[in-house]
Amino acid sequence: MKRSVLKSLPHALALAGLAALLTACGPADGSQDETKDTPRPVLTRTVAFEPRIAERSFVGVIRPRIESDLGFRVQGKVAKRLVNVGDVVKAGDPIATLDEIDLGLQAEQAEAELAAATASRAQADADFTRAMTLSKQGWTTASALDGRRAAAEEARGRLARAQRALALARNASSYAVLKADADGVVTSTSIEPGQVVDVGDVAIRIARTAEKEAAVSIPEAMVERARSATAKVVLWSDATRSYTATLRELSPAADAATRTYLAKFSVPSGGPEMRLGMTATVTLADPSAAPIVRLPMTALFNQGAGPSVWSVGPEGRLTAKPVTVAAYEAKDALIAHGLAEGDRIVTLGVQKLDAGLPVQAVDSLSF
Template sequence: MFFGHALLLATALCLLLSGCQEAKSSPPIHPVVKTMRISLDMGAANRSYPGVIVARHETQESFRVGGRIEKRSVDVGDHVREGQILATLDEKDLRLSMESAQAERNAAVSNKDQAITEERRYATLLSKNVVSQSEYDLKHLSAEEARARLEKADRSLKLATSQLGYARLVSSNDGVVTKVSAEAGQVVSQGQSVVTVARKGALEVLVDIPERNIQDIKEKPAETSLWSNSDVRYRATLREISPSADPATRTYAVRYALPDADSSVRLGMTATLHLSEPASLQTARIPASAMFNQGKGPGIWSVDPQSGELKFRSVTVDRYSERDAFVHGQLANGDIIVTSGVQKLDEGMRVRLADAPQGDVR
C-alpha cells in the first residue's frame, strides 16, 4: 500500500518538473506592430485659410432719385454691358415735376419778354424827358429780375429732365450681376443699392486672417487652390489688408490678387489660401496615431532594427495637417517608429515589424 502511494507521488513530481521545463524553454512572445521609416526634411511651414473668389471691382448700382421700382430687368448671374438698363422706376411723379418745370419756364419767358419791352419803352420816354430816371431804373431792375427768373427756370427744367432720366438704372460697366437687393414694387430711396455688378477682369480671393497672424503674411509666398480642384494651385499676390478687424470674429479681411487665374476660376467659388515659409528645423512628417503622451510630453516609440527593442523618443510638434503631424526632436533619418497601437507598448519591449518574417525579431 505504501509502495503504491510512493509511486504515484513520484510520477506526479516528474510530470510537474517536466511541465516547468517546457515552460522555461518556450520562446518569448513579440507583438507585431505597424512601423514606418521617417525622413527629416527642411520643408516649408504651411498655413491654410478658407476663402472665396471675388471680383476686384464690384459696383453697387443704385438710383439717383427715390421712387417705386416698376421693373427689374436682370437677375443674379446675368451678364450685362455698359449702359444696359438694369431696372426702372415709376415715372409718373418725375414726369409731372418735369412738366411743372416746363410750365414755370414758359411763364418766365413771357415775363422776361414783357419786362424787356417795358424797359425799352421807358428808355425811349426817358430820352424825351417824359419819365424820371428813377421810374426807368425800376423798369430796368424788373427786366434784370425777369432774366434771372428765366435762368432759374431753365436750370429747374434741366434738373427735372435729368431726374426723369434717372428713373432708368443703367450699368456703369461690363460685368456680371452678383447680387440683387430690391424687387419690382419696392420703394427705394436715393442711393439705396439695387443691383451689384462685378466688373469683368481681375479676380481675387478674399480670406479672413486672425489678428495674431496678420503681421506675418506680407513676406510669405502665397498660393490658392479651389475646392473643386485642389490639385491645381494659382499664384496669389497680396493686394489689400483691411485697416480694422471684424469686431465679432477679430479677423482681418485680406484680398489676394490671382494674376494667373484661368476660365475654371469663377466668382463665388470656395478657395483655400496657402501661405508658406522656410522651416528653421528639420522635421519629420508622421501619422498623428504614432504620437502619445504618458506624462512626459509628446513622444514616439522607436524600434531598434537589430533587436526590435522599443525606445521612447521625445518630440516637439511643429504643426499639424489633416491626419499627420510635423515633429522634430530625438530623431534621425531612417529611424523606424511605431505608427499604431502605441498606448499598449512599454519601454524595452521587443516587437516584430508587421512585414518581417515569423522568425525575425524585427
C-alpha cells in the same frame, strides 16, 4: 616558501590574461590589420536647400473686390425689373425701370415755366430799352429807369432758374431707368414690379467681375508675415493652375468668435474660370528668408573648431566641413552656410568617424 608562492600567484594570472588578450586582438596568421581599408556603411542624407520658413496655406473664398448696392435716384413705382440673380450685365445695361408718368408731367411743367420765363424776360428787356430811350430824351425819371432795369435783371434770373428746373426734371426722367454702372453679375434683388421705392433704397446688388479677391482668416501669429509674404491662390476646382495674389486689405481687429483676422488678397489675373464663391487655397511664403539645409542633430560634431559635418566625397572618403548653424530646433539643425546642393552628409555615428576613412553611403529615407 609556500606562503611566497601563493602571494605571487595573482600576478602570474594577470600577466597570463593580458597575454591572451593581446594574442586574441592580433590576426591569427600574423598579417597586418586590414579593417581600415574596408568601407564602413554610414547613414547619409543628400543636401537640399529649402526656405527657412515653411509655406503656410489657408482656405479662402473667392469674392468680388467691389460689390455695389444700386438704387433709384428718384422716388416712384417700379414698373419692370429686367434682371434676375445670376445674370451677367454690362456697364450701361438697363436693369429696372420706374413708372415715368409723374416724371414726364414734371418735365412738361418745367418746360412751361421756362417758356413763361422766356416771355417775361423778353417783355422786361423791351420795357427797359424803351425806358432808356425816354430817359435820354428827358421824358422819364431816373427812378423809373432803375425800376425797369431791376425788372429786367429779375426776369433774367427767373429764366435761368427755369432753365435749371427743366434740366433737373429731364435728369429725373432719365433716372427712371436704373442702369448697371460696371460689368458684373447680379447677386441679389430687393424690388418687384409694383413696389414703391424711395430715393436711395437698395434695389439690385451687382458684383463687379473686373477684379476678384480671395478672403481668408489669418491667425494672429501670422498677421505680420501676411503683410510681407508673397501669396498665391489655387482653386480647388483646378489644382493645376495658380494665381499670383497681393494683400489688399487686412482687418485691424480680430473676429470676436474665431480670434482671427480677415485678410483679402487681390487676384487681378483671375479670369472667367474663377467664379464667385469658389473655394481656394491661399499659400503664403516669405521671399526674403535665406534658404537653409535641415539636418538632424546627430549629423553635427565639434572637435574644438565649431560645428562641423562629415561629407562623403566621390571616392567614398570622409571630409570634415565646418558649417554655420542658423538655428536649432527640437530635432533638427538649420544650416545656413558651409554646404552645397547635392552634398552627401553623414547623419548618424559621426563621433566614431575620422577624416579620410573609406565609407559606403546608405541614403536615409526619413528622420
